[in-house]
Amino acid sequence: MAVFLQSALSGIxxxxxxxxxxxxxxxxxxxxxxxxxxxxxxxxxxxxCTFWLFVLLGIDPFLSVVLTMPAxxxxxxxxxxxxxxxxxxxxxxxxxxxxxxxGLVLSNTAMLVFTxxxxxxxxxYSSSSVALGVIRLxxxxxxxxxxxxxxxxxxxxxxxxxxTGHAIRATAQDRDAAxxxxxxxxxxxxxxxxxxxxxxxxxxxxxxxxxxxxxxVGGAFTLKAFVVVVLGGMxxxxxxxxxxxxxxxxxxLAAVYIAADMKDLCVYVIFLLVLLLxxxxxxxxxxx
Amino acid sequence: xxPLLEVRDLDFAYGDVQVLRGxxxxxxxxxxxxxxxxxxxxxxxxxxxxSRLLRPRAGTMVFDGHDLTRLAPHQVVALGVVHVPEARxxxxxxxxxxxxxxxxxxxxxxxxxxxxxxxxxxxxxRLKERIGQLAGTLSGGExxxxxxxxxxxxxxxxxLLDEPxxxxxxxxxxxxxxxxxxxxxxxxxxxxxxxxVYQSLRIAARGxxxxxxxxxxxxxxESLLANSEVKAAFLGA
Numbered sequence: 001m002a003v004f005l006q007s008a009l010s011g012i013x014x015x016x017x018x019x020x021x022x023x024x025x026x027x028x029x030x031x032x033x034x035x036x037x038x039x040x041x042x043x044x045x046x047x048x049c050t051f052w053l054f055v056l057l058g059i060d061p062f063l064s065v066v067l068t069m070p071a072x073x074x075x076x077x078x079x080x081x082x083x084x085x086x087x088x089x090x091x092x093x094x095x096x097x098x099x100x101x102x103g104l105v106l107s108n109t110a111m112l113v114f115t116x117x118x119x120x121x122x123x124x125y126s127s128s129s130v131a132l133g134v135i136r137l138x139x140x141x142x143x144x145x146x147x148x149x150x151x152x153x154x155x156x157x158x159x160x161x162x163x164t165g166h167a168i169r170a171t172a173q174d175r176d177a178a179x180x181x182x183x184x185x186x187x188x189x190x191x192x193x194x195x196x197x198x199x200x201x202x203x204x205x206x207x208x209x210x211x212x213x214x215x216x217v218g219g220a221f222t223l224k225a226f227v228v229v230v231l232g233g234m235x236x237x238x239x240x241x242x243x244x245x246x247x248x249x250x251x252x253l254a255a256v257y258i259a260a261d262m263k264d265l266c267v268y269v270i271f272l273l274v275l276l277l278x279x280x281x282x283x284x285x286x287x288x
Numbered sequence: 289x290x291p292l293l294e295v296r297d298l299d300f301a302y303g304d305v306q307v308l309r310g311x312x313x314x315x316x317x318x319x320x321x322x323x324x325x326x327x328x329x330x331x332x333x334x335x336x337x338x339s340r341l342l343r344p345r346a347g348t349m350v351f352d353g354h355d356l357t358r359l360a361p362h363q364v365v366a367l368g369v370v371h372v373p374e375a376r377x378x379x380x381x382x383x384x385x386x387x388x389x390x391x392x393x394x395x396x397x398x399x400x401x402x403x404x405x406x407x408x409x410x411x412x413x414r415l416k417e418r419i420g421q422l423a424g425t426l427s428g429g430e431x432x433x434x435x436x437x438x439x440x441x442x443x444x445x446x447x448l449l450d451e452p453x454x455x456x457x458x459x460x461x462x463x464x465x466x467x468x469x470x471x472x473x474x475x476x477x478x479x480x481x482x483x484x485v486y487q488s489l490r491i492a493a494r495g496x497x498x499x500x501x502x503x504x505x506x507x508x509x510e511s512l513l514a515n516s517e518v519k520a521a522f523l524g525a
Binding site (some may be wrong): 163165167169170174175177178179180181182183184185186194 | 321
């Protein structure tokens, strides 16, 4: 029982990060109907930012979230304004080519600048843990989850309570009608891509003390974010949060009860089952 | 007197299909003007050109001295031209209140938001009972009320109404038209697109009849109601 609880809880904690990348992806998709296949590479950029802020300036990775998020917001907004904006009316496959291309440029630039060495960010608390009865939870993972929760709650508040948040949701639900309310939908696209990138950056900062940091690390995050979003229902934020937790948990349980190298297999089996039984995703119809 | 809105020689095509041919019309301040015609005549297309959701091939559109063809849709709204689109188009996953708040999204409308919500709910008391409900779960008639109330939230100078009576019960149709007259009496000019020719000509100062993309007839509401061609084509007489 202790083993079950231990691995389920660890899974939920790491699932928070998957949720964060997934929410970014779903936000971008909701507003612009563009699937951002560079999402994981933006996580990678966030990881490197955090790594260098720690190594050069000694800034704690969990504190550096407040720097990486705005930096990635600007990067995302810039990408949207200069590149994504041009393909909004293009065929989906062309949009996919563009976002995959952006991802390749990001990861190869990282390789050029930082080499393909694996780097490890180790803090004083990297290997410490917190005891909860018979369960021990890794301290960095716990911090990571708590900050994820705060960021998600803040985003939710922004979308539900503010005028700009309403405008983002309105644009996602009916682009034409939003324009008729006086919403500048092009600007909403920039904002959504900026926010989505900022969330990827936050995820990068939060996992920097837990994962190896290398230029190609993004691919795995993109794939997971995509699974999380499809699982939860494209465009649904609560769905993405739920999907993230679910994927994290099944991964962790599969590693313990089946085999460590089979955990990805389990994730995709669950993914395919959901698609088979409920093609629109767990929270299919609802959008933001 | 220069009209509030003047559309001149508007040409529009979807690809190779010419939809509007030299459409000219005007709305004076304080008027209700109606644009009637059968399905596919180009009525909605005309409104969508004015609100800039569509880009005309040729023609001019001037509102209160501003050249609309140079503006983006959200800038047209900021001038005080609000388009209530066909088929309601409420935001389905937002509550009635959130929809109303979206109606006053533009900066100049936010200060009077509470007052205008109050006013909208007075116009359509039914919405008050549904205030926290998701708009997608409302009935067709309620969604229409919400769409009109939402369109009024920015206190527009000119309201473009597209088929407000579509799919409503006869009783509700009367209510909606009475409400439009009431809104107009409070100072909002209205350009009304309708298939319900009798009701719209009844409340309109002037009307235009659109036939396959051209203005075929125009005149005062009364004269069009009495016109034999209009009677034959639309009023079944």
